[in-house]
Amino acid sequence: GDSVTQMEGPVTLSEEAFLTINCTYTATGYPSLFWYVQYPGEGLQLLLKATKADDKGSNKGFEATYRKETTSFHLEKGSVQVSDSAVYFCALSSGSGGYNKLIFGAGTRLAVHP
Amino acid sequence: GAVVSQHPSWVICKSGTSVKIECRSLDFQATTMFWYRQFPKKSLMLMATSNEGSKATYEQGVEKDKFLINHASLTLSTLTVTSAHPEDSSFYICSASGHRMPYEQYFGPGTRLTVT
Numbered sequence: 001g002d003s004v005t006q007m008e009g010p011v012t013l014s015e016e017a018f019l020t021i022n023c024t025y026t027a028t029g030y031p032s033l034f035w036y037v038q039y040p041g042e043g044l045q046l047l048l049k050a051t052k053a054d055d056k057g058s059n060k061g062f063e064a065t066y067r068k069e070t071t072s073f074h075l076e077k078g079s080v081q082v083s084d085s086a087v088y089f090c091a092l093s094s095g096s097g098g099y100n101k102l103i104f105g106a107g108t109r110l111a112v113h114p
Numbered sequence: 115g116a117v118v119s120q121h122p123s124w125v126i127c128k129s130g131t132s133v134k135i136e137c138r139s140l141d142f143q144a145t146t147m148f149w150y151r152q153f154p155k156k157s158l159m160l161m162a163t164s165n166e167g168s169k170a171t172y173e174q175g176v177e178k179d180k181f182l183i184n185h186a187s188l189t190l191s192t193l194t195v196t197s198a199h200p201e202d203s204s205f206y207i208c209s210a211s212g213h214r215m216p217y218e219q220y221f222g223p224g225t226r227l228t229v230t
Contacts, residue, residue: 042223044209089157
């Protein structure tokens with residue numbers, strides 16, 4: 001079945017460092033891909049998304065490009081801030097129509113220190 | 115906008131009892147609600163999908179008689195864990211989507227259930 005694999009955390013960085021969180025997927029169809037973020041004590045929030053190959057999703061300085069050839073959707077940010085400390089989930093939509101059920105990766109905890 | 119709340123945020127119950135978790139969309143009408151379960155350091159696992167006024171669709175392996183889901187209104191869905199056992203202890207998260215943004219899910223903060 002469809003699945004999402006993302007790098008294990010925690011990822012610990014200093015402020016202004018470059019961030020990459022790897023995400024790869026397996027899917028039988030053409031899924032849409034998402035990154036969600038969960039700040040401490042809060043629900044999951046959609047960070048960015050891409051609905052087809054070569055699309056780049058971006059938001060709040062974060063970017064991810066839908067790479068069909070490598071089945072990847074790696075999350076990047078050029079300069080992280082302490083406020084970016086959270087758990088990041090990669091996800092894909094499963095089912096025709098582009099958005100139906102979500103399948104999540106295990107989550108990667110990011111800790112940014114001043 | 116698009117705020118989803120859950121109540122309670124945590125609950126402790128004894129084995130054999132039932133516990134109800136509420137999921138509310140506070141500022142939009144949720145035509146579809148989803149219930150997830152999250153184990154420590156694991157993915158969110160979809161348990162069921164419910165549309166307002168109709169029976170929930172359960173994922174394979176999820177016992178519908180144990181996890182009762184009701185979506186009686188456009189702003190409220192409930193998950194009742196019946197005859198709870200320690201292995202039901204987990205973090206339960208709901209999400210909701212509505213007419214305006216049918217392809218986006220808005221998540222609640224989750225409910226931590228501990229069964230003793």
